[in-house]
Amino acid sequence: MRQLEAFQTAGRNTVSSRDLGGALGLSDAQVRKDLGYFGQFGHPGVGYRVPELIDQLRRILGTDKKTNALLVGVGNLGRALLSYRGFAKRGFEVVAVFDNDAAKVGVEIPGVHPLRVQSLSEMPGTIQRHDIRVGILTVPAPAAQGVAEAMAAAGIRGILNFAPVTLRVGGAVHIATVDLAEHLEQLAFQSGGVASEPDLPLRE
Amino acid sequence: MRQLEAFQTAGRNTVSSRDLGGALGLSDAQVRKDLGYFGQFGHPGVGYRVPELIDQLRRILGTDKKTNALLVGVGNLGRALLSYRGFAKRGFEVVAVFDNDAAKVGVEIPGVHPLRVQSLSEMPGTIQRHDIRVGILTVPAPAAQGVAEAMAAAGIRGILNFAPVTLRVGGAVHIATVDLAEHLEQLAFQSGGVASEPDLPLRE
């Protein structure tokens, strides 16, 4: 989608699977197969019509509608993400924030729409009122599992977890964990540190 | 590593591949295979000795030393990440920050070690002085490709990219892109929105 929008902005009206793949570091076949799982959008001999494909994908992915989200954990990272505009740009609005810390409950978070920090007990009602499906979890690692369970019980269907732990929640709740430090560790590992040293070889 | 440390804190002295896998949502065989790529650490009939395995892995992964990092792009997300303590907890210190915007260069970023925002032209020297290998990239999407190339030219070996674009840099520079909104989109897609609607079926 991002790449298609870039092509559209550049004034391209059609794009081939080869063009798309080239821009994304994928093979042409990969692009066609992936799109093939959702339907048939291409025009043989022509390629994909950019505005048409964008419309179809937006509808399929649900990115044609705004989505309400909540955030739990108004610590450093939580406040950080609240001031980040990238979510809004892609159609997400954080409409409620929560924290377990009594000292933080009631505090106003400034922003375009200022938000009052709520206690976890208010979550079920707030979720219903705003039809919230997904939540961002930015609590300290030791609290993450418990809070995730509370979110699941309150009706959240998807959790974007920033705590460096593996969450286990039952039911139909989807989890995506983003461990920012882990990515840095991987880069540091690959990038010259140790992998290339002669006394610490990977096998094969 | 995270899970091993958790086991250690819990006072466990040995752990089997089954225990480790169970806690991480992996099979026992997967755990053994993965560890097998780095060497033989286990003790048949016993499992893995927790402190021993932690030491070995820390040395192999390079997480036994502190690593200096830089950050480019002192916008919303950049400042956010600078105030996040998760990187420091895992041995990374951001020792320099850069921005292309002349209005931001020279500004002081508060923190444990306050940092003066530098211009991109100072990057090569700063990288040498502090032996910096990895960088965090938090500039707007349209600027990301150009800045990434500048970072590569200045000697950076790994880039943690938060701009929602596919970066292409030559040479031995590793790229890890984290698109925060994309993860939310995926969760929203899986979590009831559209995937379960009858008129938008996935094939198969």
Added chain:
DNA sequence: CTATGTGAACAGCTTCACAGCG
């Protein structure tokens, strides 16, 4: 008897290659 390390079997994903359509 327990739990590793590892070839062998298997599964899933990627690439190939080509028929068919505009």
Added chain:
DNA sequence: CGCTGTGAAGCTGTTCACATAG
């Protein structure tokens, strides 16, 4: 003739299962 859609082939990564060690 160009480019899609898609079975078939190829490959990578996961799981199985067992010989081996404590």
